[in-house]
Amino acid sequence: MTKIDIIxxxxxxxxxxxxxxxxxxxxxxxxxxxxxEAGAKIKISGFGNFVIRxxxxxxxxxxxxxxxxxxxxxKVLTFKPSQVLKKAVNSQGLENRT
Amino acid sequence: xxKSELVEKIATQTSQLSKRVAEAVVEQLFExxxxxxxQGERIEIRGFGSFEIRTRNAKVGRNPKTxxxxxxxxxxxxxxxxxxxxxxxxxx
Numbered sequence: 533m534t535k536i537d538i539i540x541x542x543x544x545x546x547x548x549x550x551x552x553x554x555x556x557x558x559x560x561x562x563x564x565x566x567x568x569e570a571g572a573k574i575k576i577s578g579f580g581n582f583v584i585r586x587x588x589x590x591x592x593x594x595x596x597x598x599x600x601x602x603x604x605x606x607k608v609l610t611f612k613p614s615q616v617l618k619k620a621v622n623s624q625g626l627e628n629r630t
Numbered sequence: 631x632x633k634s635e636l637v638e639k640i641a642t643q644t645s646q647l648s649k650r651v652a653e654a655v656v657e658q659l660f661e662x663x664x665x666x667x668x669q670g671e672r673i674e675i676r677g678f679g680s681f682e683i684r685t686r687n688a689k690v691g692r693n694p695k696t697x698x699x700x701x702x703x704x705x706x707x708x709x710x711x712x713x714x715x716x717x718x719x720x721x722x
Contacts, residue, residue, distance in 0.1 A: 541658055576632075613708040
């Protein structure tokens with residue numbers, strides 16, 4: 533699935549034109565990106581939370597040479613799926629598991 | 631920022647969209663993503679990141695209170711990987 537599929541669905545379900553749907557999808561992801569860039573937490577009920585985590589510097593190793601290098605402190609974006617989403621992805625294929 | 635705050639922002643930034651329509655669009659966007667993931671489909675949003683389903687194998691866990699063994703069945707989890715652009719913007 534890509535943005536196009538999301539745009540098509542919005543066009544079908546809301547009656548907005550494809551152009552309007554496309555513009556608003558870009559705006560939604562753009563707005564989320566700007567908020568994340570500012571370090572904000574994004575909470576989408578029924579989907580999940582996007583959280584910026586501060587990582588402390590640590591010592592890593594080049595697996596090829598074994599040489600130690602410091603991995604600098606950094607901010608990383610993590611996604612924590614909601615219970616609703618976790619349940620949804622486990623709702624199908626249950627019968628194939630036993 | 632919560633979903634309703636996101637809706638507010640979208641509605642104020644687009645003069646032609648009512649708050650009601652902005653809300654419907656945001657709901658449809660996330661619902662379509664949940665549906666895709668439910669079907670095990672990978673989602674790729676350029677400039678943002680990708681979502682995919684990863685499988686966790688069945689394992690034997692323990693009840694931390696009693697120490698009893700409990701079998702944890704195989705399960706699927708949604709996994710998000712931030713795109714390069716977003717990853718860099720978040721860390722700047």
